Amino acid sequence: MEKCRASSRILIVGAGASGIAAATRLLQNNFGDVQILEAENRIGGRINTIAFGDNVVDVGAQWVHGKERNCVYEMVKDMGVVSDTGDFFSDVKRVRSNKEVVPHDLACSIHDIALRSMPSGPLPVVGSFGNHLVETYWRNIESHLPRVDRTLASEALDAFAKHESSIIGADSLFEVSVREHIEYDECDGDKLVHWGTKGYKRFLRLLMKVGEDAPEELGLLEGRVRLGKKVTKIELASPRKVIVRCEDGDYFEVDHVICTVSLGVLQEQHERLFVPPLPAAKVNAIRGLTLGTVNKMYMEFEEQPFPKDWVGFFCFWLAEDLKELRKTEYFWLEGITGCHKITCQPRLLMAWVGGSFGRHMETLSDEKVLEGLQWLFRKFLTFEIPPPKRFHRSKWFSNPNFRGTWTFRPTKADERETGPRDLEAPVTGEDGHLGLLFAGEASSRNHFSTVHGAVEAGWREADRLIRLYSTCGSKS
Ligand SMILES: Cc1cc2nc3c(=O)[nH]c(=O)nc-3n(C[C@H](O)[C@H](O)[C@H](O)COP(=O)(O)OP(=O)(O)OC[C@H]3O[C@@H](n4cnc5c(N)ncnc54)[C@H](O)[C@@H]3O)c2cc1C
Known part of the structure; x- marks a missing residue:
């Protein structure tokens, strides 16, 4: 019997922005059996807003990057929930490693x-x-x-x-x-539109249609998200079904799966995750694109240690100082671009550390990282920065559910003639059944690396199923 929207079973792997966008879109289009399996014990994926300092900080996505052609901004622009930051980084001081501030x-x-x-x-x-x-x-x-x-x-x-x-x-x-x-299609308008004291989590609540006074509820997704459920196998079986197995032994038989796991997870697991193996073009894309690593370090002080007229500073390394640094245990500090204040958080400082240095930072203890940061401050600044009273840093690479932060297009993707389009392509079973669909930021052709790209990709795959069931939308 032909299935219709109400009875078609859809399972989404991953409760990040893409999975939540896909699930809510399907539910709003009369799909009745939609579930999300999420390996972490929280929703949001690379959106992770935590209480810190005077309100919250975003350990993952923080800003809406641009306004034009940005579906996140489009959704919230009239709600009074986001504000522009302006040209923040142009006011950051450029400081040399001999403490000299470069004239503005x-x-x-x-x-x-x-x-x-x-x-x-x-x-x-x-x-x-x-x-x-x-x-x-x-x-x-x-x-x-x-x-x-x-x-x-x-x-x-x-x-x-x-x-x-x-x-x-x-x-x-x-x-x-x-x-x-x-x-990458850069959206025009402020690149650092922020969520005030609520963080990026607020967007997920809006997607799920959670009321203002319902702190931990899931709105449209109530009862549809299973946390701590790590998917270990996705099998395109016949006739016309997909079997999904979890680490805890649970399994699900469904009609369609939308896989939203990060590129890093696909790179590490695709050979054992999918049965039969993924088509060559998709494997080529998985191997050809790169998921980078950029980590954040948040420091909370009794009071703001930077002078009033300082937004922050970028590190300009003198060649001889850099040569010396590279011989020491603090070599990873080379990966710190700088350190700056944060909107709506008067007592905080934040530093970024990227690439292989960011991955190395994840292997160090908090004490060692703080020791390094103190060393950096003493090297560049003429004033004292006291040890912070609280510290939090991200470790996106070591987490097996992410293995990095966001994707980019490396030269090897050009050489392999691949890109997000190959990651996006759905996989059909032997009987031609559209069983396995792919979303997630890495599959966005022109907004990869962002939340809006992840959301568009989730909607794209939900729409694919909505079209597939276009002739029997209201039947059960
Ligand atoms: C530090 C940082 C800063 C960022 N800053 C910004 C920013 O300012 N603006 C912006 O637009 N974007 C930013 N991004 C990027 C943005 O966060 C991501 O592009 C977007 O959130 C990705 O969403 P997603 O749904 O595609 O993937 P994810 O959020 O990774 O969701 C996938 C989900 O799948 C789950 N999962 C993985 N494996 C399994 C499994 N086997 N079984 C079940 N579940 C599994 C994961 O736990 C995860 O929850 C930032 C990201 C990071 C990490």
């Missing part, structure tokens, strides 16, 4: 040159972002700032490249494809 106007002029040197317009199909940036930067310095001190310009380029790497999530810009900025 000079720092801005060099920064403008670096921004102008980013890949744009018609570009070669293969090539690295890093090569393009370095070559164009020095050409632009020659033509627009010929008298600038080359040592300072070099420190500025290193700091800029490190900041860009951490925005992209890469270990180094030399592994990033020159096409990253062309494939």
